[in-house]
Amino acid sequence: MELPLIVVHGGAGKWKDERIPPGKTHVERAARIGFEILKGKGSALDAAESCTAYMESCGKLNAGVGARANAEGIKELDAMIVDGSRLQFGSVAAITGIQNPISLARYIMEKTDYNFFAGSNAKRVYDKMIFEGYREQKAQGVVDFDFDIDTADTVGCVAIDMDGRIAATSSTGGISDKVPGRVGDSPVIGAGAYADSICGVSATGYGEHIMRVLLTRMAAIYYEEGLGVQGSCDKAMAMFEEKTGSEAGIIMADNKGNIGASTNAKAMPMTFIAGEGKIATSLALLDEIQSL
Numbered sequence: 001m002e003l004p005l006i007v008v009h010g011g012a013g014k015w016k017d018e019r020i021p022p023g024k025t026h027v028e029r030a031a032r033i034g035f036e037i038l039k040g041k042g043s044a045l046d047a048a049e050s051c052t053a054y055m056e057s058c059g060k061l062n063a064g065v066g067a068r069a070n071a072e073g074i075k076e077l078d079a080m081i082v083d084g085s086r087l088q089f090g091s092v093a094a095i096t097g098i099q100n101p102i103s104l105a106r107y108i109m110e111k112t113d114y115n116f117f118a119g120s121n122a123k124r125v126y127d128k129m130i131f132e133g134y135r136e137q138k139a140q141g142v143v144d145f146d147f148d149i150d151t152a153d154t155v156g157c158v159a160i161d162m163d164g165r166i167a168a169t170s171s172t173g174g175i176s177d178k179v180p181g182r183v184g185d186s187p188v189i190g191a192g193a194y195a196d197s198i199c200g201v202s203a204t205g206y207g208e209h210i211m212r213v214l215l216t217r218m219a220a221i222y223y224e225e226g227l228g229v230q231g232s233c234d235k236a237m238a239m240f241e242e243k244t245g246s247e248a249g250i251i252m253a254d255n256k257g258n259i260g261a262s263t264n265a266k267a268m269p270m271t272f273i274a275g276e277g278k279i280a281t282s283l284a285l286l287d288e289i290q291s292l
């Protein structure tokens with residue numbers, strides 16, 4: 001495959017049948033938004049942020065405005081962005097009152113001396129981000145992006161720009177009925193997402209289990225050992241299932257333009273776009289995508 005590329009997932013889990021078509025639609029739109037940026041020679045980080053922000057804003061996926069509420073009815077959001085070319089990341093956990101934690105995660109990575117903020121103090125960092133004009137707001141807590149929203153699971157992507165730089169994201173409202181303050185894998189580097197100069201990975205599923213095996217970092221290690229992207233995804237998921245007996249999914253891409261994905265869940269809607277704009281959307285059944 002050719003660069004640039006973007007691969008996007010809308011969460012692995014027990015998708016109700018009626019949620020699958022809108023889920024696929026929004027994942028595909030998110031991928032198109034990210035790919036347009038890449039095609040216009042935009043950076044992997046810009047593409048990954050916009051693509052993820054779309055999924056946070058669409059209301060149909062478990063992130064941002066569509067996030068699952070916690071056991072007390074409050075949406076507490078977790079998100080992370082990873083800049084593989086610098087091995088840097090920004091994360092935010094258990095934040096309330098905002099819709100687009102992915103932009104805050106990027107601000108934390110690029111503009112603060114820290115990597116990870118949580119809870120009400122993370123909201124103060126968000127307010128500072130808006131005050132400094134790093135991002136505009138179009139409504140309280142809602143970052144102004146250049147896309148229209150006309151219209152349950154964690155979202156994430158891996159984007160690779162024309163220069164081969166890799167960015168990976170994850171963003172979520174977390175698992176059903178979570179206790180206030182619970183944070184899963186999504187904002188944890190090497191668990192919910194990972195990227196370096198050769199590959200990027202994003203994960204979804206039960207955070208408690210994904211963190212225990214550092215699922216995305218392990219996939220990258222398998223890649224470094226020479227297994228290729230699909231082999232690394234398969235080995236990471238086999239290791240995850242063996243050690244935890246749990247459910248998850250991962251997507252992966254390398255700087256040569258190869259992609260892989262693996263899940264043991266019922267569904268993980270995903271879209272892949274590469275090169276001149278060849279696109280494939282699937283329920284994680286990779287045959288459609290790999291036939292590109």
Ligand code: ASP
Nearest residue numbers: 154174175184204205207
């Ligand atoms: N990984 C997320 C979490 O545990 C949930 C998901 O992927 O749906 O918070």
